[in-house]
Amino acid sequence: MLSPALLRPVHGSAVGAVSSPHLLKVVLMTAVRTVLLTGASGVIGTALLPHLSPARVVALVHHHTCPGATESVTGDVTAARLGLAPPAYRALARRVDAVIHCAAHTGFSGGRQMTEDVNVAGTRQVARFAQDAGAALYYVSTAFVARAELTRQSLGRDSGDAAARPEEYLDSKRAAEQVVRDSDLPAVIIRPSVVIGDSDTGVISRFQGLHEFSTVLLRNLLPLLPMPASTRLDFVPRDVVGRSIAELVAAGQTGGEAWITAGQAAPTVDTLVDIAVATGAELGIGVNHPRMVPPEMVDRLIRPVFIDPLPSAMRRRFDDLLAMTALFVDAPVFPSTLGQFPARTPPLTADQVAGAYRASLFYLAQAKKLGAPAFAPVRMPV
Numbered sequence: 001m002l003s004p005a006l007l008r009p010v011h012g013s014a015v016g017a018v019s020s021p022h023l024l025k026v027v028l029m030t031a032v033r034t035v036l037l038t039g040a041s042g043v044i045g046t047a048l049l050p051h052l053s054p055a056r057v058v059a060l061v062h063h064h065t066c067p068g069a070t071e072s073v074t075g076d077v078t079a080a081r082l083g084l085a086p087p088a089y090r091a092l093a094r095r096v097d098a099v100i101h102c103a104a105h106t107g108f109s110g111g112r113q114m115t116e117d118v119n120v121a122g123t124r125q126v127a128r129f130a131q132d133a134g135a136a137l138y139y140v141s142t143a144f145v146a147r148a149e150l151t152r153q154s155l156g157r158d159s160g161d162a163a164a165r166p167e168e169y170l171d172s173k174r175a176a177e178q179v180v181r182d183s184d185l186p187a188v189i190i191r192p193s194v195v196i197g198d199s200d201t202g203v204i205s206r207f208q209g210l211h212e213f214s215t216v217l218l219r220n221l222l223p224l225l226p227m228p229a230s231t232r233l234d235f236v237p238r239d240v241v242g243r244s245i246a247e248l249v250a251a252g253q254t255g256g257e258a259w260i261t262a263g264q265a266a267p268t269v270d271t272l273v274d275i276a277v278a279t280g281a282e283l284g285i286g287v288n289h290p291r292m293v294p295p296e297m298v299d300r301l302i303r304p305v306f307i308d309p310l311p312s313a314m315r316r317r318f319d320d321l322l323a324m325t326a327l328f329v330d331a332p333v334f335p336s337t338l339g340q341f342p343a344r345t346p347p348l349t350a351d352q353v354a355g356a357y358r359a360s361l362f363y364l365a366q367a368k369k370l371g372a373p374a375f376a377p378v379r380m381p382v
Contacts, residue, residue: 202363
């Protein structure tokens with residue numbers, strides 16, 4: 001039986017504020033039997049699927065079936081009734097005990113309208129389904145909602161030719177969190193930081209921001225970094241994220257915020273580059289250590305002389321880098337709830353984080369044919 005102390009909406013009001021169908025279904029549920037998972041083919045969704053057994057997993061998909069799910073249902077998170085016909089919608093709602101909402105537009109250059117349509121309106125439709133199903137909602141947000149004030153736009157700095165607009169993405173995730181709070185659902189807001197590959201193998205379903213940064217680093221296309229050497233870069237392996245979310249669901253956690261981050265174990269950018277240099281040497285790649293400079297020096301001295309004369313495509317790439325790194329410079333350390341919720345995943349150590357990044361570098365190099373590694377994986381203790 002689930003603990004009544006856990007049966008709270010995310011905003012913290014008493015369980016009596018939840019409508020009786022929700023309360024009845026959650027209290028009588030001794031274990032989650034059927035989960036609706038959105039974004040099952042994404043980085044977090046694919047990491048989560050192996051950890052959800054023995055629950056039945058229904059993946060809401062656009063076109064293709066999801067290999068790791070029990071069944072796939074074609075739908076659309078942005079549409080009324082999730083794009084399902086009324087009978088199919090009602091039948092699905094009768095079966096589902098928990099909803100894990102991972103689907104999101106995570107790019108920084110899709111434009112405000114697309115970002116809001118998927119991340120805000122989509123979350124509203126998913127929350128409505130959870131209400132109709134009397135199910136708990138696990139909403140995957142981002143730890144970077146805590147850094148929305150650090151974007152170059154918020155700091156009053158010129159974004160130049162950047163296509164990346166992190167403020168639009170962060171605004172949408174903060175608005176989506178508010179949708180969840182306003183729904184009065186029993187819900188957990190989950191905030192992972194940057195997600196990298198598997199701790200042991202580096203495998204990931206799609207390369208993301210830190211992989212792009214690492215690629216240009218390994219290819220020696222990054223002569224300078226617009227951030228101080230002491231800047232911390234918080235990231236977590238995909239298996240830690242998947243396991244942590246699955247444990248929240250299995251434990252019946254239905255309130256609060258889960259921060260899945262490295263926290264105090266997050267390395268500095270200087271340490272990260274040192275790992276890349278050492279890993280490059282193992283791969284037979286000579287990686288140069290880029291010069292690290294404060295962003296204000298870039299704006300005042302470097303950009304006018306060296307960046308402005310470049311072709312537009314190269315300027316855009318540099319300005320996109322500036323937009324991304326702004327979220328880390330002078331930022332406080334993220335909180336981390338690893339080991340605090342009723343779950344088995346402990347907080348990450350600095351050695352585990354470093355080992356996971358090394359594994360991701362090897363996998364990245366293999367995928368992009370940057371070297372020929374003989375790799376003995378670094379294993380995290382269970």
